[in-house]
Amino acid sequence: MAAESKTKYDRQLRIWGEQGQAALEKASICLLNCGPTGSEALKNLVLGGIGSITIVDGSKVEAFDLGNNFMLDEESLGQSKAKCVCAFLQELNDAVKAKFVEEAPETLIETKPSFFSQFTLVIATQILESYLLKLDKICWQANVMLVVARSYGLTGLVRISMKEHVVIESKPDHFLDDLRLHHPWPELKQYANTFDLNVKDAVVHKHIPYIIILINIVEEWANSHGGNLPSTRQEKRDFKDQVKGHMLNFDEENYREAMDASFKVSASRGISSHIQQIISDNAAEVGSTSPDFWVLVAALKEFIENEGDGEPPLEGSIPDMTSLTEYYINLQKIYQAKAESDCLAVEHHVRSLLKRIGRDPESISKAYIKNFCKNARKLSVCRYRQLEDEYNSPVLPELQKYLTDEDYSFAVGFYILLRAVDRFAANYNRFPGMFDGDMDEDISWLKTIAVGMLNDLGCHGSAIIPEDLINEMCRFGGAELHAVAALIGGIASQEVIKLVTKQFVPLTGTFIFNGIDQKSQVLPF
Amino acid sequence: MAEAVAPEMRWRDVNKLLARPGNIVAPTFEHSPQLRDDLGKYVRLLVVGAGGLGCELLKDLALMGFQNIDVIDMDTIEVSNLNRQFLFRLQDVGKSKAEVAAKRVMQRVSGVTIVPHFCRIEDKDIEFYNNFQIIVLGLDSIEARSYINSVACSFLEYDENDNPLEETVKPMVDGGTEGFKGHARVIMPGTTPCFECNIWLFPPQVKFPLCTLAETPRTAAHCIEYAHLIRWDEVHSGKAFDADNPEHMQWVYSEAVKRADLFGITGVTYSLTQGVVKNIIPAIASTNAIISAACALEAFKLISGCSKTLSNYLTYNGLDGIHIKATDFVREKDCLVCGPGTLIELETSVTLQQFIESLAEHPKLLISKPSVTYRGNNLYMQAPPILEEMTRANLHLPLFDLMDKVPKGTVHVSGTTNKEGKKTSCLRKLRVAFKGVDGIVDMDVAGAS
Numbered sequence: 001m002a003a004e005s006k007t008k009y010d011r012q013l014r015i016w017g018e019q020g021q022a023a024l025e026k027a028s029i030c031l032l033n034c035g036p037t038g039s040e041a042l043k044n045l046v047l048g049g050i051g052s053i054t055i056v057d058g059s060k061v062e063a064f065d066l067g068n069n070f071m072l073d074e075e076s077l078g079q080s081k082a083k084c085v086c087a088f089l090q091e092l093n094d095a096v097k098a099k100f101v102e103e104a105p106e107t108l109i110e111t112k113p114s115f116f117s118q119f120t121l122v123i124a125t126q127i128l129e130s131y132l133l134k135l136d137k138i139c140w141q142a143n144v145m146l147v148v149a150r151s152y153g154l155t156g157l158v159r160i161s162m163k164e165h166v167v168i169e170s171k172p173d174h175f176l177d178d179l180r181l182h183h184p185w186p187e188l189k190q191y192a193n194t195f196d197l198n199v200k201d202a203v204v205h206k207h208i209p210y211i212i213i214l215i216n217i218v219e220e221w222a223n224s225h226g227g228n229l230p231s232t233r234q235e236k237r238d239f240k241d242q243v244k245g246h247m248l249n250f251d252e253e254n255y256r257e258a259m260d261a262s263f264k265v266s267a268s269r270g271i272s273s274h275i276q277q278i279i280s281d282n283a284a285e286v287g288s289t290s291p292d293f294w295v296l297v298a299a300l301k302e303f304i305e306n307e308g309d310g311e312p313p314l315e316g317s318i319p320d321m322t323s324l325t326e327y328y329i330n331l332q333k334i335y336q337a338k339a340e341s342d343c344l345a346v347e348h349h350v351r352s353l354l355k356r357i358g359r360d361p362e363s364i365s366k367a368y369i370k371n372f373c374k375n376a377r378k379l380s381v382c383r384y385r386q387l388e389d390e391y392n393s394p395v396l397p398e399l400q401k402y403l404t405d406e407d408y409s410f411a412v413g414f415y416i417l418l419r420a421v422d423r424f425a426a427n428y429n430r431f432p433g434m435f436d437g438d439m440d441e442d443i444s445w446l447k448t449i450a451v452g453m454l455n456d457l458g459c460h461g462s463a464i465i466p467e468d469l470i471n472e473m474c475r476f477g478g479a480e481l482h483a484v485a486a487l488i489g490g491i492a493s494q495e496v497i498k499l500v501t502k503q504f505v506p507l508t509g510t511f512i513f514n515g516i517d518q519k520s521q522v523l524p525f
Numbered sequence: 526m527a528e529a530v531a532p533e534m535r536w537r538d539v540n541k542l543l544a545r546p547g548n549i550v551a552p553t554f555e556h557s558p559q560l561r562d563d564l565g566k567y568v569r570l571l572v573v574g575a576g577g578l579g580c581e582l583l584k585d586l587a588l589m590g591f592q593n594i595d596v597i598d599m600d601t602i603e604v605s606n607l608n609r610q611f612l613f614r615l616q617d618v619g620k621s622k623a624e625v626a627a628k629r630v631m632q633r634v635s636g637v638t639i640v641p642h643f644c645r646i647e648d649k650d651i652e653f654y655n656n657f658q659i660i661v662l663g664l665d666s667i668e669a670r671s672y673i674n675s676v677a678c679s680f681l682e683y684d685e686n687d688n689p690l691e692e693t694v695k696p697m698v699d700g701g702t703e704g705f706k707g708h709a710r711v712i713m714p715g716t717t718p719c720f721e722c723n724i725w726l727f728p729p730q731v732k733f734p735l736c737t738l739a740e741t742p743r744t745a746a747h748c749i750e751y752a753h754l755i756r757w758d759e760v761h762s763g764k765a766f767d768a769d770n771p772e773h774m775q776w777v778y779s780e781a782v783k784r785a786d787l788f789g790i791t792g793v794t795y796s797l798t799q800g801v802v803k804n805i806i807p808a809i810a811s812t813n814a815i816i817s818a819a820c821a822l823e824a825f826k827l828i829s830g831c832s833k834t835l836s837n838y839l840t841y842n843g844l845d846g847i848h849i850k851a852t853d854f855v856r857e858k859d860c861l862v863c864g865p866g867t868l869i870e871l872e873t874s875v876t877l878q879q880f881i882e883s884l885a886e887h888p889k890l891l892i893s894k895p896s897v898t899y900r901g902n903n904l905y906m907q908a909p910p911i912l913e914e915m916t917r918a919n920l921h922l923p924l925f926d927l928m929d930k931v932p933k934g935t936v937h938v939s940g941t942t943n944k945e946g947k948k949t950s951c952l953r954k955l956r957v958a959f960k961g962v963d964g965i966v967d968m969d970v971a972g973a974s
Contacts, residue, residue, distance in 0.1 A: 010799075011605055011808040047810040048609075048811075064537040067535040067590075068538050073635070074529045074530070320744050321743075323743060328743040329743075468548040469549075475548075476542070481539060481589070481822075482584075483589055486817070486818035486821075489814065490815035491847065495847075507847050511847050516832050516833050518823075518835040
């Protein structure tokens with residue numbers, strides 16, 4: 001990477017690294033409609049150095065655009081909106097290839113579905129339900145990721161649609177480290193046993209790393225408890241006291257760290273239910289067309305059942321802790337060596353699996369396998385439903401539950417109403433409340449549509465949409481407010497970054513923005 | 526200047542909310558087609574910070590219809606800002622952030638006036654901050670937030686029953702981001718918690734013990750901090766380290782590499798060296814956009830009353846899906862900053878000089894070198910020299926006389942205080958009561974209420 005780009009992108013490279021950046025620079029994004037929601041989403045991607053953008057919008061710039069879109073100014077009046085937004089975005093970053101197509105997205109969806117297959121990802125903003133369903137089918141067929149973003153008055157939504165998204169580097173915020181204190185492998189145990197916790201030298205005593213302290217005391221404990229580890233609350237407390245009993249002074253940081261970390265000896269063995277679910281997935285029954293990720297999952301499963309003895313490959317890194325440099329470096333080497341040998345074992349499984357399914361055994365790189373092993377406990381698989389499935393058969397019990405839950409009632413109300421306004425628009429060729437004169441009529445029509453939708457979905461009885469919310473929805477009259485658009489566009493762009501870099505875990509379900517009291521929610525449908 | 530498009534056309538979308546009645550609105554909301562115009566004409570806002578959040582905020586606020594905005598920032602533009610601070614271009618590097626940001630937004634959004642202030646927030650006198658109906662904060666430092674918070678809270682006055690007087694409330698909206706995470710909050714001094722009420726939300730940064738750096742380094746960061754904090758001074762006697770000087774940074778990096786090699790430690794890179802030494806917080810455009818938009822929307826709703834507002838603290842986390850949560854924190858009743866003020870009882874004979882000296886020893890305050898103001902009048906100013914000279918004569922006068930012989934009143938003192946071994950600017954509100962003075966004024970007020 002050139003020195004200037006390195007400096008320019010420094011603050012984001014610290015988050016997704018050069019690999020993440022390279023993935024962004026390879027991606028080509030198509031935006032449908034460049035109102036403020038779409039323009040703001042693209043702005044964030046252009047700043048970050050996305051490979052290319054193509055803006056599709058058939059409209060001309062009108063007066064109201066100047067009241068909510070920063071990419072347009074008075075000189076743009078009457079010109080192609082796509083062209084003007086494209087020119088401004090290009091100004092932000094000349095490394096990005098920016099193009100535009102002056103055509104209505106709806107026309108392209110209807111007449112040229114093949115247009116969309118050239119892109120990595122399509123961001124569809126402010127598209128009505130009927131066209132969205134068609135676009136979704138096109139994108140699924142062409143294996144193009146789809147991100148739907150909608151701003152509407154003080155509400156809006158973001159949703160992702162694609163078959164499956166798998167993540168190796170999910171980079172969670174807090175994750176329990178993999179230290180194996182309760183069942184150290186022979187090399188680790190051997191090294192731990194070279195230490196005498198009752199050593200007289202005070203400097204050594206207060207520089208024994210807590211990993212060593214805990215492994216030795218766990219052993220003591222197990223010997224006096226019939227081989228068992230502390231498990232009840234009382235036992236855990238007793239164990240902590242036993243650690244404390246070895247302290248010479250209260251200023252011994254290493255012992256304080258050992259006490260704080262003492263819960264780690266009781267960490268349950270084996271793999272989490274989350275990983276269990278992934279290795280038991282049907283996709284882990286691999287064949288010649290299986291993606292690399294699933295080949296690795298199959299290899300992981302074999303490792304866990306064999307060499308791993310129920311455990312995944314060791315991660316290999318240890319947290320910083322009070323210690324003499326020498327002890328710490330030795331520990332680091334012991335953990336790294338085990339991680340490397342685990343990884344080698346996984347690699348063997350990968351190579352023979354590849355052979356079995358008729359692929360070149362070397363067709364998956366060692367670097368990929370290594371990265372996979374390092375993150376084996378943090379894998380993530382996101383699956384999505386087609387929009388049509390979601391619309392026709394929502395998860396009914398969930399919907400019913402949320403409608404009557406105070407924390408969710410606005411969000412789920414907006415979810416229904418956002419779809420209801422599209423039906424309204426399909427019937428009447430305008431959004432409810434668009435014109436002041438029609439207000440009362442529109443409120444009752446929108447209500448009729450929303451109630452009808454709830455009935456169609458099979459919701460009855462107490463599940464109703466608050467009257468106030470229907471009124472507010474009509475008051476919004478289809479307005480696209482800049483602050484709401486910037487927020488929805490911001491969220492859409494962040495999800496695009498996660499999808500394209502294959503890092504972090506993207507949204508599953510539908511994100512509903514609630515701009516009234518900011519109690520936004522992700523609904524699981 | 527005539528606008529090229531009719532305002533009612535241009536503000537069509539915002540007017541849907543402002544000109545129409547609503548069912549979920551603030552009690553103060555008065556819908557009117559005139560409201561957008563009034564927001565533009567009569568409301569003055571201050572944006573503190575013209576960086577990642579500030580650039581977004583200026584754009585968002587201008588496009589929500591506000592037309593009188595001031596922005597204050599002491600920083601100049603750097604290349605590493607360009608991945609998110611979208612108002613700046615490569616050719617702007619080295620120029621004032623506030624000035625360039627103001628100019629760019631004014632170029633694109635006609636009718637808006639943005640006044641830039643290229644200076645430190647402490648350089649403005651307190652009254653400057655009283656010019657604004659609302660202060661929106663886009664900052665990345667706890668100290669700066671704390672300072673603005675204390676200034677905004679210093680305007681707050683309470684009635685006899687310790688209820689805040691509405692006309693003295695200076696609302697703030699504050700945002701902050703780090704990587705994929707961020708927060709937005711609304712502060713109504715006297716009603717919702719101020720920044721100081723739940724300062725625990727911002728734990729201080731953990732520093733490495735010096736003995737670890739000197740004797741038992743274990744990580745790349747330890748080697749870097751050794752080179753930066755210990756080795757630099759050993760070699761460059763007296764020459765201050767400058768984190769913005771690439772030669773200095775390069776020197777620290779190569780020393781750190783040497784030390785790491787000596788101890789068999791891996792992982793020292795130039796990028797990590799910069800990150801550790803400058804305490805760089807990762808930042809991206811999308812999170813800044815999300816948080817700023819939430820802040821701008823709250824400012825818009827607070828001022829117009831066109832909907833409910835956030836109560837009162839929102840967190841956003843985009844690492845694993847999307848998590849947005851609003852938490853209703855409660856005020857710290859005895860907060861030194863947003864409470865009615867620390868009560869200090871004095872004899873009428875105490876001079877201003879004696880009063881100032883007592884502040885350094887007051888266990889709750891510990892303010893050194895304070896300047897003192899009363900009802901906007903400078904009683905004593907430590908700086909600038911000309912003001913110091915003008916107010917010096919007051920030092921020997923009794924404070925009672927300087928406060929127009931009222932039995933009790935509120936004074937503001939600003940100076941420095943020690944916070945975890947670090948000198949920080951602070952501003953405190955003190956309620957001064959004079960002993961043995963007949964409370965005639967008090968009785969009048971009591972009779973009136």
